[in-house]
Amino acid sequence: MRQGDYTILENSRIASRIWRMTLSGDTEGILRGGQFVDVEVDGCFLRRPFAVTDWTKDTLSLIYKVVGQGTEIMSQWREGSSVNLLTGLGNGFDTSLCRKKALVVCGGIGASPAFHLVKELIEEGKEVTVVLGYNNASELILFDEYRKLGAGVRVATMDGSVGIKGLVTDVIDTLDGGYDFFYTCGPKVMMEAVCRKLDISGQVSLEERMGCGCGICFGCTCHTADGPKRVCFDGPVFKKEDVIW
Amino acid sequence: MVTSVNLCGIELRNPVVPASGTFGFGLEASSFYDINCLGGISLKGTTLEARFGNECPRIAECPDGMINSVGLQNPGVKVLVEEKIPALRKIYGGVVIANVSGFSIEEYEKCCSAVSASPDVDIIEVNVSCPNVHGGGLAFGTDAATAAQVTRAVKRVSTKPVFIKLSPNVTDIAAIARACEEAGADGLTLINTILGMRIDIRRRKPVVANRYGGFSGRAVLPVALRMVNQVHNACSLPIMGCGGVSCASDVVEMMMAGATAVQVGAENLRNPMACRDIVNELPLLMEELHIENINEIIGIV
Missing domain, CATH: 3.40.50.80 (Nucleotide-binding domain of ferredoxin-NADP reductase (FNR) module)
Structure with missing residues (x-):
């Protein structure tokens, strides 16, 4: 997990209620597709978790759906403004x-x-x-x-x-x-x-409402065949055999 | 400049302690920064047997705070004592606070006895906000007589200082604090979370699956300060102040209200580096406020 400030390069609507945000900043902590970032949103207490769609050495992009208070605020963000992220969260696909x-x-x-x-x-x-x-x-x-x-x-x-x-x-x-x-x-x-x-x-x-996004609060624990697991830290990617539907 | 504080003869290099439930067992956070900067660590609340806790959603966003209904998920006291605490001790030299919960007096006793036997535990913190299964489900900490009963029971089996973590969901917290003091508590932690609720107006249902949960975060600071101050005035036990602390200035405020050490809870969830940032910020603020020794401000108001 890494924490840092990122600059918004692009934040625009790409489909119905769906937006893409491209940010510049350190992406070294992101290792695998399926990992996510936790975005600090001014006006919300908790961060908001989003999967990283794609990344390069110094940019990353997120695609998010506007569904509530946090994403509503995010959709108003302008290019050039700064956002604090936790990156490299979760295990990602193998x-x-x-x-x-x-x-x-x-x-x-x-x-x-x-x-x-x-x-x-x-x-x-x-x-x-x-x-x-x-x-x-x-x-x-x-x-x-x-x-x-x-x-x-x-x-x-x-x-x-x-x-x-x-x-x-x-x-x-x-x-x-x-x-x-x-x-x-x-x-x-x-x-x-x-x-x-x-x-x-x-x-x-898997997806779950999260607290910390980094494994310390146990706010997103799910049942699995391998015992209780934190979606944010042990997941979000699980083996099909371990998921209890 | 002196930043160290003393709880029942145990020295903390500074008053900053991540609160139980917001820092896991310390191991995850040790990959974020060097946790040896922390005065102490209050570990995730532990019960005698392993618990899954409540179903998800367990988290709800609130104005300047959050609700959690994790429901004491933990691997049980055996795993805590045999695996989690020794693993933490290998990388952490500060004060280790084991937080224990129970649903009966017997469970508190057995749990405290197990953690007390661990050479790596410095302080035991007893969460009395759980429902008493033999007492109609009312939380132990909401009644002075039952809070005292838990205190006496755990004191009998503990060789380590025992801090009772008080619930704010009471009419007169000072009366509960006095009852714990008379029953032999070595210190008090307060406040635990405030019972709260959020409703999803589209689904017409509570946001958290458990219906109600514990409200914490910046918004509760004034409530916590008031209660810490009332308890400080009502008894002479050392206090770990907790509730809504998010920066060094909140730490100073909490100490001025009467706390000797200060726990940081929900802020760790917004910012996993929060405790480290506060530890770094504190000496600068002390200098600005002309505080040479942090102990001089405890209960100064």
């Missing part, structure tokens, strides 16, 4: 668990935490199919970016406004197979359905 061909299933804003994971998998020479599920076209994020990485990208929307009409599990039914590992991030019901559908091993990124 790319070594996939040998050759990965299936990455994301729902809604869950497309964000998996982005750097897919980048890493492709850099490691693995074949990746990304299944993105949204309610409708207005929520579509990262579609072009995932394609540019070289992943096969398939989309499902509830209303059929883009991709196939239905759920991510409907898309999975149409895939050829041959995957040796999966990764999933999105609404809990979606991830549960994905875990039940796929008989290969996988990793799941």
Whole structure:
């Protein structure tokens, strides 16, 4: 975990109620896709946790959905202003668990935490199919970016406004197979359905209301097959086998 | 300049102590900064047996504070004494405060007896805000007679100084403090969290799964100061002041109200470096206020 001040380079709306913020500053503490940062928000007591979508040596980007007091304030932030972050939080996804061909299933804003994971998998020479599920076209994020990485990208929307009409599990039914590992991030019901559908091993990124974000307050503990675990510190990424739905 | 303080013959290099439940068992934070700068560490509250605690959500945002309903998640006193405390002791030379809880007098006794036997524990802090399962679920600390009963029981089995951590959810905290003093307590920590609630107006449900939780954070500082001062005036026990402390100036205020040491709680959750920052800030503030020895301000108001 590292703490530092970052400068906002960009903070703009990219889809319905969804914003992307790019910041400059020290990213050395960020090691794996699926890790998160905790953002200090003036006007809120607690920090707000967000997965890092992508990062370079000295910039990082976050994609966030405006859902409450904290994200509402964040969406008003101007370029050039300074933000305090804790970075390098959580364990992140483990790319070594996939040998050759990965299936990455994301729902809604869950497309964000998996982005750097897919980048890493492709850099490691693995074949990746990304299944993105949204309610409708207005929520579509990262579609072009995932394609540019070289992943096969398939989309499902509830209303059929883009991709196939239905759920991510409907898309999975149409895939050829041959995957040796999966990764999933999105609404809990979606991830549960994905875990039940796929008989290969996988990793799941859980979400919980957090206190500290760094393992000291036990405010986000979940039950797992391996005992109580802190989502912020022991997770947010867990083995499919350990998750208790 | 003197920043060290003394609690029942135990010297703390400075009065700053992370409060129980906001610093784990000290090990996580040791990767954030050198925790040897801390006067003491109050460890996560421990019960006789391991507890999962309450279901999530356990946390709710509040104006200038937060609610938690962790519900005393802990690995049990055996793991505390055999694993957590020895691991902390390897990297930390300051004062170790074991915080214990119980749901019956017997549990308090057994728990205190186990931590008292650990050579690495300097002070025992007893949380009396848990519901008494044999007493209709009322918290031990909300009644002077039961608070005294717990105090007597734990004093019988402890060879270490015992601090009773008082609940603020009472009408007359001074009466409870006096009862603990008469029952043999060596010191008092106050205040624990204030019972609170938040409601999600869209879901029409309480935010935390447990319905109610403990309110803490900057907003409670005035309440904590008032209670510390009342208790300081009502009895002669040393006090660890706790509640809403977020900076060195709050530490000074808490000491002026009557505290000998000062615990920092919810602020650690906003800023994991909070205690270190306060320790660094304190001598500068003392210089500005012309305080040569921090002990000279204890209870000065």
